[in-house]
Amino acid sequence: MINTSDYALEMAGIGKSFGSTVALSAVDLRVKKGTIHGLIGQNGAGKSTLMKILSGLYPSGTFSGQIIIDGKVVELTSTLDAQDVGISIVPQETTVANTLTVAENILLPEMSRSPLKPYSKAKVLSRVTEFLNSYNIPLVPDKLAAELTLAEKQILMIARAIYLEPQVLVLDEPTSSLTGDEIKNLFSVTRTLKSLGITIVFITHKMDEIIELCDLVSILRDGKIVFEVSRNEFKVDELISQMIGRDLGDLYPVQQEVSEDAPVVLKVVDLVIENPRKIGEPLLKPFSFELRKGEILGIGGLVGSGRTEILKSLFGHYKIMGGEVQVNGNQIKSRSVTDSISHGFGYITEDRKAEGLFFNLAIKQNFTASIIESLTKLSLLQKTVEKSRARVYLERLQVKPQNLDVPISSLSGGNQQKVVLGKSLITGPKILMLDEPTKGVDIASKAEIYKTISEYAKDGYSVILISSEFPELLALSHRVIVFSGGRNVGEISGGLENEKKLMLMAIGTTEKASN
Amino acid sequence: MKVNNKRGLSEDFRASLLRVVFLIVVVGFFAVQNPAFVNGASILSVIQGMVFVGIAAVFLTLLITSGEFDISVGANAALAGTIAAQYVVAGEGVEDDRSPWTGLLIGAVVGTIIGLINALIVLVGNVPSFIATIAMLFIAKSLATYLPGGKPIPGYRDSWEAEGIGFRDSFFLSNFSIITLTLIIILGHIVLKRTHFGVVIASIGSNKEAARTSGTQVKRVKTILFALTGAGAGLAGAVSVFHFGSIYFSLGQGWELTAIAAIVLGGTSLFGGKGSVLGLLFGLALMQTIASGMVAVGIDPWWQTVVTGGIVLATLVVEQLRRKVS
Numbered sequence: 001m002i003n004t005s006d007y008a009l010e011m012a013g014i015g016k017s018f019g020s021t022v023a024l025s026a027v028d029l030r031v032k033k034g035t036i037h038g039l040i041g042q043n044g045a046g047k048s049t050l051m052k053i054l055s056g057l058y059p060s061g062t063f064s065g066q067i068i069i070d071g072k073v074v075e076l077t078s079t080l081d082a083q084d085v086g087i088s089i090v091p092q093e094t095t096v097a098n099t100l101t102v103a104e105n106i107l108l109p110e111m112s113r114s115p116l117k118p119y120s121k122a123k124v125l126s127r128v129t130e131f132l133n134s135y136n137i138p139l140v141p142d143k144l145a146a147e148l149t150l151a152e153k154q155i156l157m158i159a160r161a162i163y164l165e166p167q168v169l170v171l172d173e174p175t176s177s178l179t180g181d182e183i184k185n186l187f188s189v190t191r192t193l194k195s196l197g198i199t200i201v202f203i204t205h206k207m208d209e210i211i212e213l214c215d216l217v218s219i220l221r222d223g224k225i226v227f228e229v230s231r232n233e234f235k236v237d238e239l240i241s242q243m244i245g246r247d248l249g250d251l252y253p254v255q256q257e258v259s260e261d262a263p264v265v266l267k268v269v270d271l272v273i274e275n276p277r278k279i280g281e282p283l284l285k286p287f288s289f290e291l292r293k294g295e296i297l298g299i300g301g302l303v304g305s306g307r308t309e310i311l312k313s314l315f316g317h318y319k320i321m322g323g324e325v326q327v328n329g330n331q332i333k334s335r336s337v338t339d340s341i342s343h344g345f346g347y348i349t350e351d352r353k354a355e356g357l358f359f360n361l362a363i364k365q366n367f368t369a370s371i372i373e374s375l376t377k378l379s380l381l382q383k384t385v386e387k388s389r390a391r392v393y394l395e396r397l398q399v400k401p402q403n404l405d406v407p408i409s410s411l412s413g414g415n416q417q418k419v420v421l422g423k424s425l426i427t428g429p430k431i432l433m434l435d436e437p438t439k440g441v442d443i444a445s446k447a448e449i450y451k452t453i454s455e456y457a458k459d460g461y462s463v464i465l466i467s468s469e470f471p472e473l474l475a476l477s478h479r480v481i482v483f484s485g486g487r488n489v490g491e492i493s494g495g496l497e498n499e500k501k502l503m504l505m506a507i508g509t510t511e512k513a514s515n
Numbered sequence: 516m517k518v519n520n521k522r523g524l525s526e527d528f529r530a531s532l533l534r535v536v537f538l539i540v541v542v543g544f545f546a547v548q549n550p551a552f553v554n555g556a557s558i559l560s561v562i563q564g565m566v567f568v569g570i571a572a573v574f575l576t577l578l579i580t581s582g583e584f585d586i587s588v589g590a591n592a593a594l595a596g597t598i599a600a601q602y603v604v605a606g607e608g609v610e611d612d613r614s615p616w617t618g619l620l621i622g623a624v625v626g627t628i629i630g631l632i633n634a635l636i637v638l639v640g641n642v643p644s645f646i647a648t649i650a651m652l653f654i655a656k657s658l659a660t661y662l663p664g665g666k667p668i669p670g671y672r673d674s675w676e677a678e679g680i681g682f683r684d685s686f687f688l689s690n691f692s693i694i695t696l697t698l699i700i701i702l703g704h705i706v707l708k709r710t711h712f713g714v715v716i717a718s719i720g721s722n723k724e725a726a727r728t729s730g731t732q733v734k735r736v737k738t739i740l741f742a743l744t745g746a747g748a749g750l751a752g753a754v755s756v757f758h759f760g761s762i763y764f765s766l767g768q769g770w771e772l773t774a775i776a777a778i779v780l781g782g783t784s785l786f787g788g789k790g791s792v793l794g795l796l797f798g799l800a801l802m803q804t805i806a807s808g809m810v811a812v813g814i815d816p817w818w819q820t821v822v823t824g825g826i827v828l829a830t831l832v833v834e835q836l837r838r839k840v841s
Contacts, residue, residue, distance in 0.1 A: 055728075080730040095728060097721035099788035104714050108729040111711035112718075119709050160729070 005071030008033040008199035009168045014065035023049040024223045036200045038210045041220030055089040056082035086167030094153040098146040102139050103128035106160045150177045170201040251447050252475035253454040258295045265462045266291040266431050271323035273313040285487035296463040298477030301506050305483045307466045311433045315347040316340035346429025350436035364390045364404035367422050393422035398448050414445025433464045470499050534797045545808030552811045565803035566692045570751035572774035573703040574743040580790030582720035583644040588748040589770030590655035595625040596752030597659045600762045619753045626749015627742050634741035638734050692758045704792040720787025776827050
């Protein structure tokens with residue numbers, strides 16, 4: 001008698017430890033056939049470990065528990081096995097073979113299975129073209145993968161997974177590099193797949209995606225499934241509290257009022273910054289603003305409105321073409337990053353991978369890299385002092401794991417971001433500029449980062465903040481200056497109630513500033 | 516970079532065409548200086564000059580395309596050639612079948628073993644291949660020097676006479692090395708460009724993670740490539756001994772650098788992901804033409820190395836510029 005089941009995928013009692021660290025303990029996940037099942041889990045909750053087990057990267061024997069596909073227990077010894085039983089995973093990081101074409105990338109799984117078969121470019125092209133057309137995927141088959149945008153690469157990865165006609169398709173944070181229309185496209189492709197009978201596990205931490213797409217949601221926290229709910233019983237608040245393990249109310253810290261007579265720390269008058277992509281041309285119309293001691297000033301606007309360029313110009317990275325910058329009443333000229341740092345500016349980049357961290361080094365070295373000179377006596381590094389300074393920030397930021405010698409690369413995204421923050425805080429900049437400080441960060445880490453930012457301001461420092469998540473921007477900032485269509489369109493006070501106002505101002509005109 | 520494959524000639528084809536034209540120009544340059552350069556015997560000697568490095572370099576191209584390195588190919592050839600020669604010669608005077616053909620097989624086997632040891636150190640020991648194979652280079656080279664007791668191995672040729680093989684009389688035998696090179700180049704090219712395996716090799720060099728998620732057994736493929744590279748090097752050493760009729764001290768010397776230069780000249784990326792066996796052929800031809808050409812024209816040997824290096828550099832710079840422009 002054939003053993004079939006209502007469930008396309010079951011993970012029963014999955015457990016895995018790394019030495020003494022328990023990553024997963026008795027995870028029970030049941031995914032009904034033909035549904036879109038949302039899996040929410042913070043980085044650090046065990047989500048990536050779970051996915052590695054499911055994909056066959058951690059083969060049978062390295063974990064406890066069972067994987068059951070369509071009622072049958074399966075033993076996976078390799079990624080090939082996982083594909084054979086119909087599991088297809090699209091990882092979060094875009095891993096695409098850049099020197100191959102789109103078509104070759106899509107057929108790669110098939111080709112690695114039949115290595116001795118002859119390769120005919122024409123045949124490959126026609127098959128892939130047919131496939132792409134049938135699923136309405138907007139990719140050019142003979143284009144080199146290196147020429148694709150990040151969003152297109154993500155779609156390529158999904159196409160590659162779909163081509164295998166899986167029973168269970170796992171999408172791990174698929175929208176992390178996608179925007180508006182691309183996200184809509186992805187949703188419709190996902191729904192098409194569902195209608196074709198494919199079961200989909202949709203991993204995300206974005207609430208609106210869960211609400212829009214998922215039939216069922218499971219929440220993974222600290223290595224266990226703590227909550228499961230179906231669409232008609234969703235309650236957003238409850239979901240969030242289950243995700244972070246505490247009340248939503250704790251997410252955003254309470255702002256401390258900035259007094260009227262707090263001194264002006266930074267004053268910008270008719271500033272003209274250069275367009276980094278068009279040397280010699282101004283990016284925005286001249287603008288002015290003030291920043292007081294203890295204040296968090298938000299810069300609001302849509303992607304492309306020039307916010308990052310403003311911060312980078314103040315930091316000495318891009319050129320200032322005109323206008324005045326006054327720090328504590330004195331006009332300054334920053335010709336370089338070193339100049340800006342000496343005037344008290346600090347900047348945290350939005351691209352931690354490329355610009356923020358030293359990936360080959362451990363947490364300790366990353367923290368102290370910017371203050372290394374103050375830790376040396378006679379040119380020799382005082383290791384104990386280095387350790388104690390780093391430890392202060394390790395604890396303050398609640399970096400997990402609480403171990404200074406762990407290499408950065410093994411940390412989750414959220415914890416890496418905390419280290420980036422710590423790197424800047426440790427130098428104590430009077431004017432700290434944060435560019436998307438919680439991008440790609442899980443909710444619990446976000447809460448801790450918010451707290452740290454708020455406390456920094458309370459301690460008498462000033463912060464300029466950029467965030468594309470409007471609620472976050474409004475909750476943290478005392479005031480928000482808005483840029484749209486190449487100029488400053490005004491200022492609003494902080495507070496979640498102003499979200500609509502902010503949106504309207506940011507949309508203003510449809511012209512993009514930095515192009 | 517090209518957007519539409521259907522419009523006109525593809526970039527790869529244009530690049531190949533450019534290379535062929537360049538080669539003809541270089542040949543022409545030397546021919547003008549010394550017309551004897553382009554007669555049959557001359558051309559044959561040019562080809563003969565590059566043949567042994569060539570045999571070793573074909574599978575090395577595949578290995579580099581997969582993102583790994585093997586800088587021990589020259590030493591590998593030397594050791595394999597030495598062992599092959601010793602094996603063949605040792606049978607001399609005794610009534611057993613120690614034929615030179617077996618010597619070739621031995622050479623290939625020894626080379627494969629060296630390649631597999633490289634694979635072990637790199638894939639299991641987690642040592643970067645560049646460093647691991649440098650170590651192997653020293654080990655193999657010393658073994659090759661001291662195994663025959665530091666002396667050349669005489670009597671290889673006599674074993675042929677014992678077999679009744681007249682080396683110089685047979686077209687096949689005297690051009691055996693060239694025939695071997697041709698076959699291996701064809702094989703290498705087909706594998707790299709005309710089979711799925713070739714795409715898999717390129718995918719590993721391009722993005723190891725992407726290859727892995729596609730189900731490729733990366734370690735297995737690399738092991739095969741290391742073994743093949745070793746086999747090629749070993750065979751090259753044995754063929755070289757076969758051809759010259761004896762071991763010579765400088766067997767394998769400098770092969771790794773020539774091989775890598777030829778590979779890179781041919782458009783293979785040292786970072787992996789993009790490789791061409793036909794390109795390797797071009798690289799070899801170019802370098803050997805320049806070397807032989809300089810001799811034919813009477814350029815001081817001291818200058819030869821400088822000129823070779825200069826032309827290699829120029830070719831690479833032109834490649835980079837061309838890439839930026841398109």
